[in-house]
Amino acid sequence: MSGRPAALFPLFAELETLEGVGPKTAKLLEALHIFKPRDVLFTLPYTGVDRALRPTVLGLEMPGVATVEVEVIKHHPARARGRPTRVQVEDSGTSFELVFFHARGEYLNKILPEGAKRVVSGKLETFDGVIQMTHPDHILVPQEAGALPSFEPVYPLTAGVSQKVMYKATRAALHRLPELAEWADGAQIAQAGWPTWAEAMRAAHAPKGYADLAVTAPARERLAYDEFFAHQMTLALARMNRRKGKGRVSAGDGALRAKVLASLPFAPTGAQSRAMAEIAEDMARPARMNRLLQGDVGAGKTLVALMALLVAVEAGGQGVMMAPTEILARQHLAGLQPLAAAAGVRLELLTGRDKGRARADKLAALASGEIGILVGTHAVFQKDVHFADLRLAIVDEQHRFGVRQRLELGKKGVSADVLVMTATPIPRSLALAQYGDMDVSVLDEKPAGRQPIKTALVSTQRMEEVTEHLKGAVGAGKQAYWVCPLVDESESVDLAAAEERFKALRAQLGEGRVGLVHGQMPPEDKDAAMAAFQRGDLSVLVATTVIEVGVDVPNATIMVIERAESFGLSQLHQLRGRVGRGTGASTCLLMYRAPLSEGGEKRLTTLRDTEDGFKIAEVDLEMRGAGDLIGTAQSGVPRFRVADMESQSALMKVAQSDARKLLNDDPTLESARGQAARALLWLMEQDQAIRLISVG
Structure with missing residues (x-):
């Protein structure tokens, strides 16, 4: 792709070339992320004064x-x-x-x-x-x-920069507006009643009243769409490039899947059936699948995962399911085993513990194709592990499986399809921004037979009542988690709090009934404590938040979260999801220290009033903002200057389908609209996308 279009040069010149901006002001403007005239244009007024x-x-x-x-x-x-x-x-x-x-x-x-x-x-x-x-x-x-102006725009400022300076700088930048060819879809513009890009820029900097400052004002909406569209073009190009990588067609006859469905006590939910169909359809295509399976806590991802693995087996190949730790791999195994048995498929576990003869036998059965489904830890990546015909790799995103590991996995199977699972409900707008290059299947219904979890708020002043209640429950054979607060960022202080609680509970409930897990323990000790709790040797497991990640103890029906107000909403939801996995009724006690801040109260009451992870994630996003929710620094979620991911997720969706359609019709962006879209990518500094086009 040739360099930046000449029409954009004036917008990418030095800031000092703008009238009224000297070297000193230019330096001060950097605090507002303004480095060139283009950035001045994208710094819109946030309010106005009626003059x-x-x-x-x-x-x-x-x-x-x-x-x-x-x-x-x-x-x-x-x-x-x-x-x-x-x-x-x-x-x-x-x-x-x-x-x-x-x-x-x-x-x-x-x-x-x-x-x-x-x-x-x-x-x-x-x-x-x-x-x-x-x-x-x-x-x-x-x-x-x-x-x-009868309505004067008011700009965000930084120390040493006045409204007058900002007003002058924006007028100077507006003088340089190039007339660019239209990249947005004509029908979309007509339907939404949007101005052109240049008109929208002029209008956004010259609001006639408060209504023109709203995100829904046509000029603002148009500029937000352009930001989303450029971002989604980048993701769509990445997706297209990856799909060029030859995949395999894996189509099954459904025989094994039918056996599993017949063995289930309940019919799958509508969401499960939909996800299974989407995955099977993807696997039957020649392009490589790259799908994200997003499911709330307890939404039944295991069944969907197994059905996907069975497509690979029905097609004459093999599937692998990856977990980050041995205990989670064993848990996946326990969940999949009875289902695989119903289908008559051989399922094995491969971890770092397999040694000698046993390991050699497994590897031989894997290489000959006798093992249809392998569950494993990263031990699966070792040099001597060979599959007869690997068709599908399922990766649990919880374990931060990097892109590198996904590639490693790809090497094991000529061009295996990839399914990434996540148990974190991500609000739609964020999923589109973060995983927009993947296809997403969502499980947003609870399977039948799942018990609701009763959630209650209790002040820490009632600690004795809570421990008495716990004593009775443990006496009746129930198991409980007790999560200790995040006192502050330092592990050692958190640890002291956990150890204190552990000693106090042990004194009340008896020596051998209480276990402790925390972040500083060696992994094997952690696994041993978890396993003892899983077996029922321990009644109460005192933990710092290390238990968030996936361990399944169906008999655990009580979750106590101490100083719950110090946790984030999504984290609380994940923790609560550790109970309610068996047939018994479960309770979650959110213990807080009064008085609660407004935010703390909103988090805890939201959790008390709903179990819907997607609803909870939306409230979390609203309260914390996108950057906070996923730690923007390393999340790769873009910073938008005009667009607002939270309130404009519907617009993001439109931008995504427009971007995918444009690339579908014009993969090399040669058409008139394609050329206009290239100019937009330069304008929005989407260098990644620009490289992808030049490679493409």
Whole structure:
């Protein structure tokens, strides 16, 4: 792809080339992420001031901004040091005072000569019954009053940069607006009633009233769409490039899947059936599958995963399911085993513990194709592991499986399809921004037979009641998790809190019934404690948040989260999801220290009132903002200047389908609209995309 289009050069020049911006101002503007004229354009006003000319200040709301034509009556110089100079003026209905501190008399006489007419604009207030305007923002001769916008845009500022400077800089940048060819879909523009890009820019910087500042104003919406569209073009190009990588067609006859479905006590949910169909369809295509399976806690991802693995087996191949730790791999095995048995498919586990003869036998059975499905840890990546015909790799995203591991896995099977599973419900807008290059299947229904979890808020002052209640439950054979608070960022302080709670509970419930897991334990000790809890040797597991990740103990029906207000919403939801996995009714106690902050209260009541992870994620996004939710620094979620991911997710969806359609119709972006889209990618600095096109 040739370099940046010449029409954009003026927008990518030095900031100092803008009128009124010297080297000092240019340096200050960097704090607002403004480095070139283009960035000035994308810094939109966030509010405005009504400067419409009024006949009189009488009856206007105070304090408030007013603009009136006045006659200058008389100057009253400051009576003493530190006192203001007052200038008495009169409009068509009343007289009031202009107030100036530290003003030079001759200067005031020059700009406000007695007897002259002037237009003044500034903040009005009453002081001791007198109407005053202190240091007017504007003082103009009546002939120049037309230069004052009746609604003045207000820009974000940084130390040392005034509104005047920003206003001047934006006007200078607007003078450089190139007329660019249209990249948006004509039908979309007509339906939404959008202006062109250049018109939208001009309008957004010259709002006529508060309505023009809303995200829904046509000019603003248009500019937000352009940001989303450029971002989604980048993701769509990445997706297209990856799909060029030859895949295999894996189509099954459904025989093995039918056996599994027949063995189930419940029918799959609508969401499960839909996801299974989407995955099977992808696997039957010649292109490589790259799909994300997003399921809420307990939404039944295991069944969907197994059905996908069976497609690979039905097609004459093999599937592998990867887990980050041995304990999770064993858990996947336990979940899949009875289902695989119903289908008559051989399922094996491969971890670092397999040694000698046993390992050699497994590897031989894998290489000959006798093992249809392998569950494993990263041990699967070792050199001596060979598959007869690997068709599908399922990766659990919880375990931060990097792109590198996905590639490694690809090497094991000529061109295996990839399914990434995540148990974190991600709000739609974020999923589109973060995983927009993947196809997404969502499980948003709870399978039948799942018990709801009763959630209650309890103040820490009732600690004794809670431990008494726990004693009774443990006596009746129930198991409980007790999660200790995040006291502060330092592990050692958290650890001290957990150890203290562990000792106190052990004293009340008896020596051998309470276990402890925390982040600083060696992995094998952690696994041993978890396993003892899983076997039922321990009644209570005291833990720092290490238990968030996937361990399944169906008999655990009580979850106590101490100082719950110190956790994030999604984290609380993940923790609560550790119970309610068996047939028994489950409880989650959110213990908080009063008084709760407004945010803390909102988090805890949201959790109490709903078990829907997607709803919870939406509230979380609303409360924390996108960057916070996934730690923007390393998340690869873009920073949008105009667009707002939270309120405009529907617009993001439109941008995604437009981007995919354009690339589908014009993969090399050669058409007129394709060329216009290239200019947009340069304008939006989507260098990644630009490289992909030049490679493509």
